[in-house]
Amino acid sequence: MKITIDKNELYKEPEVVIKCRAISHEVQEIISVISVIGKNLAGEIDGETFFIPLAEILYFESVEGCIFFYTDKTVYKSQSRLYNLEEGLRDTYFVRVSKTAIVNLKKLKSIKREKNSRLLGTLANGEKIMISRGYVAEIRKKLGV
Amino acid sequence: MKKSYINIILWTLGLNFLVFLFVNFIDPEIYSVEFGRLLAIISIGVSAYCLYISNTDLGKTSKRLLTVFGTMLIGFLALLVYKYPKNIIATVAMFIAYGLIWLGVWVAIEIIQRKHIEKINKRLTELNGEDNDK
Structure with a gap:
């Protein structure tokens, strides 16, 4: 892969142009990584607002109409809706895994089948998350397999 | 009444109707009072089966498939027992x-x-x- 940097003081903000024959795994990964750089999401804990880098978020979950997102050790409440998040995170490694959750595939270690035919994902921090089979196609598409 | 129970009742009624149509299609002469009674028994069986399935820890699609196939099984067995009790x-x-x-x-x-x-x-x-x- 060739990297060219065009430095010019006239440019207002950095711009990334990818030249490729097709969207390969490598290209997809570049897009996903670049898409989350510098992006933060507002989350609340006891009324206090924090801005959390997207790359640190493990997953989003809807619990009784409220959206929570989880980092390695902390849980934040978000004001967004799950479908808005899904839409906004389309070009990233975040993917819907059930009606109530969106997972960061960069933080997903593995998927395992349970005895009752359900799928269980293991996250980087060891936490388990239920994955609906209906969303496996979307995961495969995002991973390019 | 819980939404899931209403679903079960609707599924049961719908599937029994399908069994009824299917059986009637195979043999229109079978459509009789006795068969009506038999269908009532099937309904009870299917309801019990659906209730059992709804309480298991399975996915939604698995439950639907099991309900459809289970209902078909009960219907076929009932038909066989009714039509050929000695076979x-x-x-x-x-x-x-x-x-x-x-x-x-x-x-x-x-x-x-x-x-x-x-x-x-x-x-x-x-x-x-x-x-x-x-």
Whole structure:
């Protein structure tokens, strides 16, 4: 892969142009990584607002109409809706895994089948998350397999 | 009344109607008072079966498939017992055939799913295995 940097003081903000024959795994990964750089999401804990880098978020979950997102050790409440998040995170490694959750595939270690035919994902921090089979196609598409 | 129970009742009524239509299609002469009674018994059986399925820890699609196939099984068995009460072999043969078809479908789904998960896990390891191990 060739990297060219065009430095010019006239440019207002950095711009990334990818030249490729097709969207390969490598290209997809570049897009996903670049898409989350510098992006933060507002989350609340006891009324206090924090801005959390997207790359640190493990997953989003809807619990009784409220959206929570989880980092390695902390849980934040978000004001967004799950479908808005899904839409906004389309070009990233975040993917819907059930009606109530969106997972960061960069933080997903593995998927395992349970005895009752359900799928269980293991996250980087060891936490388990239920994955609906209906969303496996979307995961495969995002991973390019 | 719980939404799930209303669903079960609707499924039961709908599926029994399908069984009724199917049986009537196979043999219109079977449509009789006795058969009506038999359908009532099937309804109770199917309701019990649906209730059992709804309490299991299965996915939504599995429950629907099991409900459809279970209802068909109960319907077929009821038909066989009603039409050929002394022909045990036919009943057993039907039961085995049904079981084999169901087993075939289940094995095929299992194999496909396993392959998909293997591919996903392989890709996840490529993608962030090293990062996550840190």
